[in-house]
């Protein structure tokens with residue numbers, strides 16, 4: 001069985017930078033660093049456990065009141081300005097690990113609002129990144145991935161669209177085409193910023209290329225990781241039998257019976273150690289298969 005690895009996979013630079021920032025701060029603050037991340041630093045249990053070992057806890061994003069003192073770390077997803085204000089009012093120290101590419105999306109949406117655009121953020125309205133973009137753009141901003149939710153709105157004079165950084169480009173294009181169909185002619189100006197980030201685009205195209213060559217794809221990432229779920233969808237769309245797992249213990253040897261090529265990819269929040277552990281287990285399965293075949 002040939003095990004092929006995606007050209008690009010695992011941590012994107014924004015996630016890597018956020019982890020390094022929090023790690024460095026925790027290590028510099030001694031035994032009890034008293035740092036709480038606002039939500040999970042990344043949606044991956046291995047990283048969350050690693051942070052816990054460094055003394056970094058996390059709090060649900062609806063529960064800032066639980067953080068009494070010390071430092072609050074904002075994740076790569078960013079936060080709304082109101083959240084920063086609340087942390088200041090509570091007297092908390094702030095560590096801002098917002099990915100610079102998310103900051104660009106927040107700024108882009110805000111600028112459009114300031115220029116009189118009604119803004120739509122194409123993304124999961126419950127995702128922290130989308131909430132942060134909406135927070136910067138203002139309460140009249142709409143977050144959705146469903147054209148049905150906006151098709152009956154009164155055509156605004158000017159309409160702006162940005163995307164969550166980790167969306168699938170083809171889906172975004174489809175959404176934009178639907179909006180154009182409905183509003184062009186009724187709305188004076190429609191402005192679209194493709195704000196899907198370059199690391200996401202590379203990750204997705206690498207997974208797509210590999211899925212075209214492989215019978216089975218293994219996609220590694222946290223259960224709550226949206227970008228990992230997108231990789232799974234992309235691999236499935238290419239016709240590869242695809243399994244999304246968090247780590248090697250979920251692999252089942254039966255998935256690989258009679259399989260000649262298996263591809264491995266991983267979401268932007270998946271640490272190298274998880275990828276290495278999965279590849280090692282796949283190699284062990286293969287070795288076992290060879291021993292059994294030789295016996296027969």
Ligand code: SF4
Pocket residue numbers: 012013014015076077099100101102165166197198199200268
């Ligand atoms: S996926 Fe893109 S925007 Fe999000 S943290 Fe990574 S590099 Fe930044």
